[in-house]
Amino acid sequence: MLDNVLAASLIRSMKTGRTLPNLISCEREDGTYVDAVVKCSAKTMQGVRDLAVEAVCGMIAKDLDLPVPEFFAVQVDPEFVETIREPIIRDLFSNSDTFAFGSAQLPTGFAVWGTDQSVPEALCQTAAEIYTFDAIVINGDRRPENPNCMFSGSEIAIIDHELCFSQELFWRAPWIEGGFDSRRQPQQHIFAKPRLTSCPADLNRFEDAWNTIDEGRVDAYFRALPPSWKLENHEADRIRGIILDSRANIHEVVERALGALR
Secondary structure, eight states: OOEEEEEEEEEEEOOOSTTOOEEEEEEOTTSOEEEEEEEOGGGSTTTHHHHHHHHHHHHHHHHTTOOOOOEEEEEOOHHHHHTOOOHHHHHHHHTSOSEEEEEEOOOTTOEEOOTTOOBOGGGHHHHHHHHHHHHHTTOOOOBTTBOOEEEOSSOEEEOOOTTTTOOOTTOOOTTSTTTTSSTTOGGGSTTSTTTBSSOOSOOHHHHHHHTTOOHHHHHHHHHTSOGGGOOOHHHHHHHHHHHHHHHHTHHHHHHHHHHHHO
16 A cells, blocks of 8 residues: 655655655565655655655555556665765755655656646546546646646656645535635646546546545555654544545536536
8 A cells, every 4th residue: 555665775866846856766675676756754845744645645546546656655764864975965864754755766758747738638538537636635736837747648647746635725625516616726737628638428437436445445544654654633634534525425526527627
């Protein structure tokens, strides 16, 4: 659900990104290695809370079979930090939680989704599902100027969910009237019309997948987090409530999403 890996060696800084991510070779429990883009708590807006939220969103997306890269809780030991020569990066890890969030490096050929890029016909179903997912997890951060989406020409990969589940002043639940007409404005989403060239006839697969996310599964998301990422009770309960209320009203969510995309 949320695999742990061990930071082994720094490959390079990613140079861009608000959280100052770094590409790190990480060791899996079976002894194999994976290169992951790693972000630390020191540069997130709300510390470990944002790492926990990103992991929870990743677990939901994985259960929904949405195109999220493989992700990990990355254990950062003092021995690893001591091998880092660049003072800024060394200080970043020294001042962060002992667990960071890592996302597997995408294969060669993926690039940032283009500003005002149209969605290819073959990807409209997936794009509509992501649009609906973002409404549920309160993700207002997949906009043309900051898409948080990678594209290979035939595949999409969605990334960077640490700002989800924020308490937005004018947010409305997506299953009620106006739920897709909040302050964020639906047309600002990269997969909204007119960029979505064709609205799918239904989102039955997505709806069925959401119906498998029951209370026990949601509790498992939170149990999978490193102990140091444990959310305050009120925050965990608020996020858990949003997820479960969305499941209880998922048909209405889907119908309102389709209405906004047509």
